[in-house]
Amino acid sequence: MFHLAYFMQGSSAQAWHSPWAGSIGKEWSKPDFHIDCARALERAKFDYVLYEDLYYVPDYWKGTTDIYVEQAISVPRLDTMVLTPVVAHATSHIGVVPTLPTFAFEPYLLARQVATLDLLSQGRGAWNVVTGTSDGAIRGFGKDQLLEPEERYKQAGEFVDVVKQLWNSWEPDAIVDDVENGVFADPSKVHVVDFEGEYYKSKGALVSGPTPQGTPVIAQAGASAGGLELAAKHADTIVGVAATVEGMKTYRDTVRSLMEKHGRNPDDCKILFLINPVVAATKAEVEAKLAEITEHAHANIERELADHAKRMGVDISGLPLDEPLTQELLDGLHTRGHISHLEKFVARANGRTLRQVAFDFWRFPIPPEVVGTFDEVADRLEEIVNEVGGDGFLISPHGVGTTRRYIMEITEGLVPVLQRRGLTRTEYSSTQLRENLLAF
Numbered sequence: 001m002f003h004l005a006y007f008m009q010g011s012s013a014q015a016w017h018s019p020w021a022g023s024i025g026k027e028w029s030k031p032d033f034h035i036d037c038a039r040a041l042e043r044a045k046f047d048y049v050l051y052e053d054l055y056y057v058p059d060y061w062k063g064t065t066d067i068y069v070e071q072a073i074s075v076p077r078l079d080t081m082v083l084t085p086v087v088a089h090a091t092s093h094i095g096v097v098p099t100l101p102t103f104a105f106e107p108y109l110l111a112r113q114v115a116t117l118d119l120l121s122q123g124r125g126a127w128n129v130v131t132g133t134s135d136g137a138i139r140g141f142g143k144d145q146l147l148e149p150e151e152r153y154k155q156a157g158e159f160v161d162v163v164k165q166l167w168n169s170w171e172p173d174a175i176v177d178d179v180e181n182g183v184f185a186d187p188s189k190v191h192v193v194d195f196e197g198e199y200y201k202s203k204g205a206l207v208s209g210p211t212p213q214g215t216p217v218i219a220q221a222g223a224s225a226g227g228l229e230l231a232a233k234h235a236d237t238i239v240g241v242a243a244t245v246e247g248m249k250t251y252r253d254t255v256r257s258l259m260e261k262h263g264r265n266p267d268d269c270k271i272l273f274l275i276n277p278v279v280a281a282t283k284a285e286v287e288a289k290l291a292e293i294t295e296h297a298h299a300n301i302e303r304e305l306a307d308h309a310k311r312m313g314v315d316i317s318g319l320p321l322d323e324p325l326t327q328e329l330l331d332g333l334h335t336r337g338h339i340s341h342l343e344k345f346v347a348r349a350n351g352r353t354l355r356q357v358a359f360d361f362w363r364f365p366i367p368p369e370v371v372g373t374f375d376e377v378a379d380r381l382e383e384i385v386n387e388v389g390g391d392g393f394l395i396s397p398h399g400v401g402t403t404r405r406y407i408m409e410i411t412e413g414l415v416p417v418l419q420r421r422g423l424t425r426t427e428y429s430s431t432q433l434r435e436n437l438l439a440f
C-alpha cells in the first residue's frame, strides 16, 4: 500500500482560464471550492492536502507584476493559516497542511497557530516548513534579500527547534479537568522554555495547551543539502521531486541515511514524490487531453515562462524566445531562491529555444510522465513504488491548476482502481494525521 496526498497549488483563482474552471474567477474567495475538494479527497482516503503559499505578488517577468496579476499566476491567494481551519472544520479525517515560511513568523506565533490548528482539527494539524524561494517574498517584510541558502536552513533549523520545544512545553496529560479537587491542569506538567540561540530567543510555556498529536506533523520539501538535512532531522513527511525512477531512489536513499545519522527510524518519515497525472477513462480521452494541453501550451508560452521565472526567482524575460540558448546566456542566471528548479531549467534549456523549454515544461512539468487511462496510471504508480520502495505520491494538477473536474478524475476515477488493487487505503485507521501516515 502507498500513501496519497494532494498539492493545492497556487490560488484557487489560478485555474480561471481553464474550460472547467466553473465560476472560480468570481468565487475564488469563497471557501466552498476548497471544502468541496478536501471532502472529495477525504472520500478517496488521502492522507493530507498540502496548501502552497506565497507572500508577495511576483515581479519576475519584465520587472513588473503585470502578467501575474493579469493572468492570476499564484495571485490572489488566501492565507493558508486562515484557510486550513475552515477546511478542517468541514472534514473529519484528512490532514491539513499550511505552508508557513520561517521569514514571515516568529517561532512563538507559529507554534501557537499550528498548535491551535491541531487542537481545532482534533489532531490533523501540520506545518510545511519553507524558507522562501525568492527575494520578492521578504520585501513585504522590510528586507531586501533572503539569506544565502545554507544560512537560511541553519536559521530554519533553530526555528524548528524552538517551535518543537514550545509544543512540548505541555505534557500530553497536563489537563486533568478535576472539578472535585478544583484543578483544571497540573502545573508540574507545564514547563517553561528558555531558549537562546544564534537567531532566536524564547522564554515561557506555550499558551495553547497540549495538542492532540503532541508535535503537529512537520512536512518539508528540501532539495539542497541544507533542506535535506532539515527534512531528515524533523520531517514526518517529505515531498520529493525527481525526474526519473533512479532519481527517486537516490533521493529516498539520501533522506533515509540522513535520518539514520540523526538517530531516527527512516520508516517514520513518509517520502511522497510529486506527480502530475493526466488521466481519463479511455485512451481516446487521454489523447484528446494531451492535444488540449499542447494547444494550451502553444497559446500561453509567456504565461508559462512567467510562472517558471517566479518559481526560480529569476527574470528570464530578456532571453530570446526562438534562438537556441547558449551556455553563456544560461550562465548569467543566478538565484538565491529555488536553485534546484533553476538547475533543472538550465539542464533542459541548453542548446534549445526558450519556447521549446516552456512547451516541454507545460506538457510534462514534472517527470516521470504519469499519463494514461486509470488502469495504465495505476500500473505506472505501482511500478514506481515497487522499484523505488517509496511511500507514495503527492498529486498536483497538470498545467492550469486545480478544478473540481480534475479532483473528480483523481478521486472518482483513479483512486477506486488503486483501491481495488489493494494499493491505497479504503478506510482511515485513525482521525489523526501522524497515525495515518505511520499506519503502513
Ligand SMILES: Cc1cc2nc3c(=O)[nH]c(=O)nc-3n(C[C@H](O)[C@H](O)[C@H](O)COP(=O)(O)O)c2cc1C
Pocket: 007, 051, 052, 053, 054, 099, 101, 129, 130, 131, 132, 133, 149, 220, 221, 222, 223, 224, 225, 226, 227, 228, 239, 240, 241, 274, 337, 338, 339, 340, 394
Ligand atoms: C511540492 C512542493 C511545494 C512547495 N511549496 C512551497 C511553498 O508553498 N512556498 C515556498 O516558499 N516554497 C515551497 N516549495 C519549495 C521548497 O520549500 C524548497 O525550497 C524547494 O523544494 C527547494 O529546496 P531547497 O530550498 O532545499 O533548495 C515547495 C516545493 C515543492 C516541491
